[in-house]
Amino acid sequence: MLKDKFVLGIIIVTIIVLVGGVIFASKMGSSSPSDANSSIPVSDEQKKLLEVVSDDYIKGNKDASVTLVEYLDFECEACGAYYPLVKQLSEEFKNDVRFVNRYFPLPGHKNGLPAALAVEAAGKQGKYWEMHNILFDNQKSWGEKQSPDPAIFEGYAKQIGLNMEQYKKDVVSKEVKERVDRDKNAGIRLGVSGTPTFFLNGEKIPNPKTAEDFKTFINAAILKAPKPSGQPLGEKVHEHADFALFINGEKTLLQSRPEFFEKDPDIHSHKDTEEVIHKHKTGVTLGQLIDSWKTNLPQKVEWYLNGSKQDKDWRQYEFKDLDRILLSFSDSGFSPTSKQVSEITDRACVYSEKCPERGKPPTENCVGGLGTDCL
Known part of the structure; x- marks a missing residue:
């Protein structure tokens, strides 16, 4: 009899262990399970949906050749399970990977959409990551409620120091809802049906079961990715663009800020050449220009090219x-007015000598550097 009870006890313990293992594995799995152990390429048309745009929320190296895009739902328990892991990876690979978050509130999660709207409203005040983190840190206290409670999200908004009057306007605004919907609609076109869903350099990867599995995917992508060179190797050119810079709603004159000119031999401004930027090699980008300043600018960016607002990544442009460019950096939701956009200077043609009737350009004092010359 004792022997039978002992055997029965072993069987029960074994079943408990197996069930526990299944539950743990499901926590680290997706709502759209995949049996594949390798990544799944997407079509060229779908890859366009994965291109990073100017208002994407990014951690890590914004110019990295490896990009991890995560579609997430703040109420999703699996997303909550991956949250500390992705946070750890974004620190460990901060120099090699660009981590991009996108909204995908699931219809079965009653708090998923209100949470996404709250995070986007915080993002308009430059505090996307603060709201993102506080929601995941407290997911168990709000995620299982049967009906959304705006007061809960308002409480978190106060904790992270948001302007509450602005937050209450933004969280119910058409603009915030459209921003969340844009991410979700792109996700649907990419075949996303559950969360989290990860795309690594344009390929959908199965949700890794462990941290080491995730690192294996990332390290493989880093090895495959082209290595950026320290110095652009493009052809020599001498081109110019009119450039307007706004910081927290105030127009900033380049020639009034010594830290903004003559920092990079290939793309820069001069203290004596008005609101004009200069390019001396092909392949250099606006991101390279801004990085050369080595100054801390607000995180929210809006930019215009030749009078039109742009969605593509300004850093890669x-x-x-003779382009006419406006870059606005702000901690809030500031948007340049149509008048400010129209008032971008029109002097680049003088420096490129494309409008001789307006006179000759002043002499430029070039930036010196190894491997460069003055034109």
């Missing part, structure tokens, strides 16, 4: 001769 290589300006063309």
